[in-house]
Amino acid sequence: MAVKDFGTRKLRRSWVALAISTVAVAGTLWAMGFTGVDFLQFERENALLPPPSAAQAARYRPLAQAEWRIVHANLETRLDQRNPLELGAVWATRKGQICGLVNGRGSFGGLSSMVRFYTVDQRPVFHQDVDHIPFQHAWFQCRRDQYVMLHAGTAEPGFCGSELGRRRCFNTKGGVRQ
The missing domain is CATH 1.20.5 (Single alpha-helices involved in coiled-coils or other helix-helix interfaces)
Incomplete structure (x- = not known):
C-alpha cells in the first residue's frame, strides 16, 4: 500500500x-x-433482593417471629449476659435464617460491642466460630436478603454501634463533626 x-x-x-x-x-x-x-x-x-409484598410479609412475619423467639433464647444462653441483650438490627431471610447484630459485652473474652451473627439450625454463629471467608460469604447473603425486619436497630458493628458508643462516638462528614 x-x-x-x-x-x-x-x-x-x-x-x-x-x-x-x-x-x-x-x-x-x-x-x-x-x-x-x-x-x-x-x-x-449480587444486588439486594426486593422486599416482600404486603401479603407476603403478613404471611411470613408470624413464622419469622416464632423462629426469632427460639434464636433469641439461644443468644441469651450463648452470650450469658447479666443485663438484657442489646440488639442491633435483626431480620429474617427468605430461607428462614435469622441475621443481625448483638452486643457481645465481654462474652468473647473482651469488650467486643456489636457483633454480627447469623443462624444455622436456630443456633447463632459468630465470626470467631468459623473461618473468615465462610462467615463473610454467609453474612453477605444475609445482608442482601433482609426479608422481614424483626428488630429495628443499628447495622453498624463495633463500639460505635452500641448504646455506650452512640454516646461517645460522633458522625463526621468531610472531616467536620455533625
Missing part, C-alpha cells in the same frame, strides 16, 4: 502491520464489551 507524504515521496506500508493493528483494536474492543457484560451480570446476581 502506498502512502503519500504530502505529495513529495511515497512510503510503503506493510499489510501485516495493518492487519495486526486491526486485530489488536478489535480484540481490545471485544474485551471491553465482554467485561462490561460480565460486570452487569455480577451486579445483577
